[in-house]
Amino acid sequence: MDEPRSSLFAGTVAETPSALADAIAGSAARGHFDELRGGTASDGALVAEWARFFDLLGESGLDDLDRRMANLRRQIRDNGVTYNVYADEGSAPPRPWSVDLFPLILDPATWQRICAGVLQRVHVLDRVMADMYGEQRLLASGLLPPALVHGHPGFLREMQGAQPKGTLLHIAAFDLARGPDGHWWVVSQRTQAPSGLGYLLENRLAISRQFPEAFESMQVQRLASTYGALVESLKRSSPAGKDALIALLTPGPYNETYFEHAYLARYLGLTLVEGSDLTVRDDRLYLKTLQGLKPVHGLLKRVDDEFLDPLELRADSTLGVPGLLQAVRAGNVLLANAPGSAFLESPALLGFLPALARHLLGEELTLPALPTWWCGEDAARENAVPRMADCVIKPTYPPSPWHDSFEAVLGSELAQRGRDEWSGRIQRRSIEHTLQEQLPLSQIPTWQQNPAAGGGHIAPRSVLLRVFAVSDGPGSWRVLPGGMARVVGDASGVGSAHVSMQRGGSSADVWVLAPGEVDTATLLPTHAMPEIITRRTRLVTSRAAEHLFWLGRYTERAENNVRLARLVLQSLNGDDQSSQPLLAWLSATAVDNGLVSSKVPSAAQARRVFERSLIRTLASDEGFSVGQNLRSQRLAAAGVRERLAQEHWSTIVHAEEDFYRRFAAYEGEDSYLSVDALRILESASSHLAAITGGQTDRMTRDDGWRLLSIGRHIERLGFLASALQLALETGAVFDEAGFEGVLALFDSTITFHAQYQQTREVAALVDLLVIDRDNPRSLGWVAQLLRGRLARLAEVRAAGEGGHAAPGAERGALSLMVPNTELWDLSVLCGSGPDGSKASPQLALLLQQCCDSAYNLSDAISAQYFTHSDARHSIAT
Template structure:
């Protein structure tokens, strides 16, 4: 695989290049010539290193190579025109902004505290002419049929092993060969529903197969995002060049999966993801939303009587098809890797029983081994009676003595890969190794020859990319997908995931910092404008379908609501405390006692913090220091981070605006607090500014949750979480205020109103009154005040009554709560008021526990043994 392009010899002067990088300064007026845009593009293009194919110029880079643009690229730049070339910097910035706004990420080995890496898309697409695509399409379809036939043999009669077409060590010795699948015959004899083929464009213009991906191929979601993003930048060129659309292929895949399922059109399909810390989780959520499928994790599913069920708020819902996006070895801890927390216990048992179909069927890991490529030509003749339409890169498995001897002689001209990717994913390029590294590699191969596979070195073709006023070549590979549209039938998606190597590197890998591009496949026929929307005669039924809310999604939405409210409450208390500490209302010892106790109880300061009555400044410094994310499970920063992590778990259910606001408030407050801590003075006003900024963003977040989310069961859980948290906090704070005696003083009275965010409401209704009756009316009884305990309780009881199984569970859950209809001001004036506040606090904890048992963990349901 080849290096990226070197510095070119055809370019504009440095002053013109500089002017191109400034969006405000246009290109000089071009001469009136129809070829002007093409000439301008050529003048900006760096040359490609000799020995590589130049995609821009359409030929081999050499001294006597092509001088003009390839026809497709000439057409592309003609549609842009000279003014369009001058606008490329702005379009590139627009792409970056769109990816950021859409939250498109590729998260390499992420943990829960890591910042996800933005997905990278280059501005220019890879353009594949129709005649060239027809050859790729035929070759990829043949590969899908061949690989499916190999799977059927490996887990069936194993004639390929008996007749010597495949060495047993490559199959039965492969860690991904699943003996639990032996003898299985999947629906429609279709093992592989999605097949990805990685292609490289050689110097001679031929496309060659570099590898296959069959377990859980990545890219079907990212390439959709690439298409939408780049298509918006070049709409005229996209339409005029007859670029084929993608929607029909995705629709065919869904129809094919349903056709293979025993339930047919009524099949329930879900997309199984490892979770939000997987590097391609964005794609999983994006694809699930596009296909209209529930996105589920292993703990969302359970196996009962050899059938797979999704745990939902309505109970257990059957699942007939799973599109899996995790490696086979993690699917079932009972039969595969026992330490897996990503899979479903008993899943393999359900697969063998034929009660659930996995796409793709487990056990295809041996097909992904690079060593397999060397045996495919003979296998194709044996199984299909056909020669391969698309050649593989010449490949030698060093586990065979003859191939080892031959391979060691050609090591300097080869790419060395591990035979079993589970062991290691390292790739070494022979022409780029030093003599010492080459000697060490040769010795490692001699010691463990079966662990290594050699592929012939192929200089990758060079794709044009836009870089600050220049067209720079980058090494490129194309991943093409064959999608099942029926029993043993596939169609090739007209496009693919384009991966480009980082500058100066030869391996096109997103994990190593590469970037991607859109792929424009031209067609000579009609544009297929099929979309994923249901057909007209099915639209009514589709519209009436209720969106399934899994128990995990419901739990995360519940905690999203709780952390939203918890963050708002802690922010409000911190702001109130800092303002009062800087004000002139500190004459009241009762108010200081209330502030101090509330701050300690809510974790705003440690319990050993100075008493504000003795050291206001010491207490204040401790409070500011404790605001950050690392200060404990109750700090403002921690609550904002927990809010973001909860949103990450259900990103497929949240709008782009809501996700952006949540990520923004977490990032900005964390950065502001770091600056505060860097200042030894811990400036109170700067802390207040940071809290005010975060409070404004939280107000926008709660507005999005209230006004821009569908009122389904998931939203109800979010709302219930918010109201539980609000009741717990406000009831506890009012009880503390009563115990401290601060309500006897005007400053304490006003402080409690401020914490309840009810100052304007109170003074509008009661003006300057400061009596207990007026306070209890506004903060407890008033049903028009959304911060009063009566309003919150009434709303919470209403939400509970609309949950699934409300007749069965709703009444029981409501019985845990006091009924505000029974309250009167006369009763509340009596001593039982304080016990009522403590009762509300306790009932919120009991309600949270009951919700978890009944709707999230289903602990109240009787489990059936897997072996039943």
Template sequence: MSENLPQPSADQLEPSNSSNKELLQLIDSLSQTPDIGNHDELRLENGELKDYWLKFFEYLGTDQIKNLSESTKTVDRLIQQNGITYNVYDSDQAQSRPWSLNPLPLVINSQEWAEISNGLSQRARLLNEILRDTYGSQTLLNNGYLPTALVQGHPGYLRAVHHIKPPGDIYLHIVAFDIARGPDGKWWVISNRTQAPSGLGYVLENRLIVSKLFPEAFRELRIQHIASSYKRLLDTLTELATPLAQGESVRFALLTPGPYNETYFEHTYLARYLGLPLVEGDDLTVRDDKLYLKTLHGLERIHGLLRRLDDEFMDPLELRADSTLGIPGLLQAIRSGNVLITNALGAGFLESPAIQGFLPAISEKLLGEKLAMPSLNTWWCGEQAAWQNISPELKTQVIKPTFTGSVGPHFQPIVGSQLDEDQLDALREKIEQRPDIYTTQSYLQFSQASTWQENQFTPRTAMLRVYAMANTNGTWEILPGAMTRVSSEDPNVVSIQRGGSTLDTWVMTDKEVDTYSMLSQRSKYINPLTPHGLQLISSRTAENLFWLGRYTERAESLTRLAKESLMIASVSGEDNLNALQDAVSELTIRAGLIPEETPKLSKSPKVFARTLISQLNHKDSFSIGYYIQALNNNLRLVRDRLPSDHSKLVGYMKSSLENRLGNKTSFESRSLIVAVEALDNLGLQLAALTGLQADRMTRDLGWRLLTIGRLVERLVNLSETLGTFFSHDASLSSRGFDMLLTLFDSTITYRTRYQRYQDINALMELLVFDNTNPRSMTWILQELDHEIHHLPNTAKEIDTFSQIIQTCQPIFEDTMNIISYTERVSAAGKKLSNEISSHYFAHIKEQRFAS
């Protein structure tokens, strides 16, 4: 079969027919020329397409090439639909922007990839050996292979983990290498990431999107799949953690700094893909030198953490005391051999660019091998001889900060060739004041990959992030793909933070294409289930889902109330509306829709309506816009548990409110109509969101907490609405009767049963006693009782919840007692909310429930 496979060669295939010539002419007409001196990833030195790129374009054909701009739109649409984001920090403000992905892949043939794989697997092994020596016998430091000042002076060197040996002596389970190709076509290592390498989730998303854009080319070029690499990672972690579990089912979690981290989307996506609970530091606790997750079932043992949090934040007791992101006591649990951390703590100093200059000698010392893939020539200015040697050549260097991480002096890399002589002299003086914080590397012109921008093939400077994943036998395998980053405008800056983009990286194979899928197999490798057969749900996640339910119900009820209030304001000239107007005024003030000092609706309908409209989307009050934003915030916190449709729908709500209302400050009849239309539209969107929650989520404990939150909110809101109407006798008027039915969303049901006949007893039957009406007190209480009994309770707690619900049962013979009843129900609903919070979300006791 091998002779039938695409076999890249040094020579370009000659086009054999007119269609090929037409294809090449089209590509040439759409192509920009790369910058002088940069290796071209698309073409050979003679300007002809590399053979695998020719095959790629042949599979696309002229029509698809002409429509590559439509492919760009498809990518952007999929990114928006999937909610793929990257948080950008500017002037201490974080903003979430869509992930940037170009439709064209970067293709690497099998021979080149074999060289990359061999060089980087060797480096991963070397870095692991350096860590083992640094935190063990320290022969490298004692014999001068590494400067003590560089290693022990680096914030990433942790004295607290000295002599702690990780399971299997594997310190680095995942290593990320940033590599680039020079003008001569040779690959160079630029840097490596050893603490908590980012990008694996984005690699997956890039692959899923781009491979579907060009399925024939992906298949026929025999691009290797990447799912097996994630499987091997889980296999390795499971095998290493099994002795720690001592017969228990091995449980891992993915530790995230939280939703404001720049790559939070990736954390949620990766957790979902691997089948791991996504947790923050507050979700975890150390008891008896063991790590536990706070769940609805109480404390559940965690045997390993796949972390996305840097070393210094991991344990505020022994590392950074001001960290609110870590787990107090974690280091002691690690010392006791009770938890596996991926990667092991203390690897941060290896990320210093200065380390690169010492690796060739260390490789021969520790491995007895020369480096298969070279680093850029590197000088640590903290060594006097090195600084004196490189100082006259500073114009040929890139000057970088020696110390990485959040501690220590930081500055953007400086390209020496861009400085004049005066600037170079000033830089030399600055370096000589404190040379240890500066490292220089030889300037390298990175290769340029072809991207599709503004209807043409545009070359952009490219750098690959390649991932090595450990096996238990002391070797590292390279994921057959990468996250290729490309520059925006400045060819010297390849950074997503600074406007760059990404490419999917296609690795060709001359072996069998691995078609393994994680989707059907992941539960075999890491068991995310508790002994009860229920998914692990952290208390924080449960609380966020509970409040997601409350905010959804609250936004829906406020939208209905605001719309009906504006309708009443528009007919204020009618007689016999004073009681209803007073009830509406009380409800809107209590709900926070208008300020307390606003004149009552009965006194000044125009001022009331103007104020209500101006407050609908007010960001600094308890407005409808405020609760839509609260919904959005909660969705960000639980995005690993919900389909992206939820966030997308709430995004539509926000933009729709802004577009239709903005900040209305003047009251006109048109403004009222626009506001009512906006509220109508919002009501439909909220109904759709409720439908998603009801029909697009599994009935696990998280869904039950969301449902309980919604029911508690409905119970409190509707009881207070009913009580307010009866206290003002507002329901005695025809319009008040109809409005009460509308606020309970029960108009159609009432009309179906009683037509236009208005009867208070019939109203009470429907709104209080009817056990088939999802808006009646009886139905809500029944559902609450049902859902609460599905939560992990002790007998005492069941009694507590049941007693609260029992106080809400409608026991009265006439409507005169309805006001006291609604007050009792409202108080009971709030008490129930507090009891649920203290039992399931606080975890004041060490272990509240038997597991």
């Protein structure tokens, strides 16, 4: 079955790619439905849809699949698609998302049956939830045991009698499996915050690019119109109607599926928010923005219910919003899904749904669930426990202080002693256990690369299909024509308990074939006519603004430290290593910027000791090292992932990875060579130049970008002023080598010599590095830019608040904290001291003012724009 392709091709006569695929593809395991051949027999021919797929590969046929697989992995990596299996405060890079090359192909008749069954089930679930938070007639009539509702930790008594009217479940996900007989069965259902809607979009984009001819020719149904219907439904259901502000609530960048949250928010045109971005005032939900508080009318939540409101639910939650449930009860904000749906996810509920469907809809369920027994009923327990060897043992409830929980267990993998132990546990705590019949999952063809054997091969892998029903109006849903297939990581997986992305599983695109014309609607930007374009200002949350501000600061700080470290290493190994003023200045500046500990002897005292200490610190865990600045830059960028171009984000990630990878090559060696360290720093400098280019040329000039720019230039102002201040104190500017070193650190050597030839006058240095407002590395240019950006930011904020929040002078107060370059006079700044060897005291005073300004501005900006502690929030309606 897994024999390498090279040995199978020899002597094979195959006129078409489909015939070749049939010849080399392994059959599904015994007892599993074979998606490729349409049955459980090992000698069947390829089904028509799969045969057509392979025949549409083109002239290269299967010979090109290794290249397509390599392209697919490169695309996933370049697009930064990740799944954080173990998100540990961001210190470890997340792993790339895993997607198989071949899609799962579903014919129109199969999909029609799935679609009808899913729509029926979501209707039942919505009605059940409405009853449980309403009159609870289903409990009174005995159709549902109270222990599965009131005993479930996901049932929110805080919402009893207060759920909104209309649709409660705007998104529901169903995990389906195809049995050996070819029929589809429901394995589980997700209603709290179903994941996958973003990942399946990326899967579709990636796989359709690898097989463009097959995708077009096979009339694969598109996804965009269903997503558009969901957004429009959320708006119509919200208190503000079509003008509603809908946001996507995420736990944040440390969540394992954060990439999906950012991707989905950008695709749907929603504002991505964390709990700290929101606040409740007078039972209404508001978004903290740079322009004050903006009303939020709807939340598409990706946070589990128990974390939504620390006032009423988990008091230790930092992911939710205090008072959110009260705002929902007051009818002032729509939550999708409505809070309190978690009890519907219990596997035990599957066994009661057929009777509930008959009672609520007067219909039999057309899409059955796997036989499921809740052990809290004596008859069900007595019937199921003897069948344990053929079942999956599942927890009835999620982990909570009131219920033990456990990972699902396959009874077939237990020895008799293990089954006896589980039987005892079930008898003791019966309500916490649910048994579900184990189903051999159908198997799809996957392309397995094997370069060592001369090529890849087609191997079957077990698959579970997740499909989504989304609301498209009051009490109405549609099924997304596709889904996310989850594939077992190896050939040994036989049951649904093994299908997990956290256990090394993969995913696959799902192609639903249209019976007629394909809907070509899109949510991507189009060239609309100017008269119908409505521009909506993109909101910048205070949290996003803070991330952007620090992204700018860490980028500039990393650039400064890289340039300084390169200058130190070059000077210590160049012709100027005997210049005592230069060495004194470099030592002081390196210590001041955290590149070397103050306990290390200066470069003048022990040049090699100083050099080795600096190199060792570059990639250390110290807060000011180059490596830590690159890491902090990546973490700040992760918080605003949805605002960055993909190339920008990829460069930020690669800069950190490349830096640490290069230094890791020296691990264990006694010392580093300065020439090798310089190569690493040069590579880092190139990456940072690309990052700076992305920030300059690839970002919209909104308030978020202004704060990023302000952050960069606050850092630059403080760094350059401090460096020049130390150069004056150590006398480096009066020494030829020190003079050139200062020019190099300010990245102004070429400009200086072009304008002033070979002069070494301090006045010329001050003119270019302090006064000149055309030199982007001068203090005058930086100060002038900061004053302008701060003033503009204040104007925009005042305009966004209707101009009533504060007088213009107060709003522009931050710009006044930066020294006014109009008052800088070269003749004043360069007056000689009494002995003719020192610069004017006014210059030292100005440099100190610049340093103090950079320090104080950071605190003032945080108070005014991030924490809003400078004044009472204003509310913009």
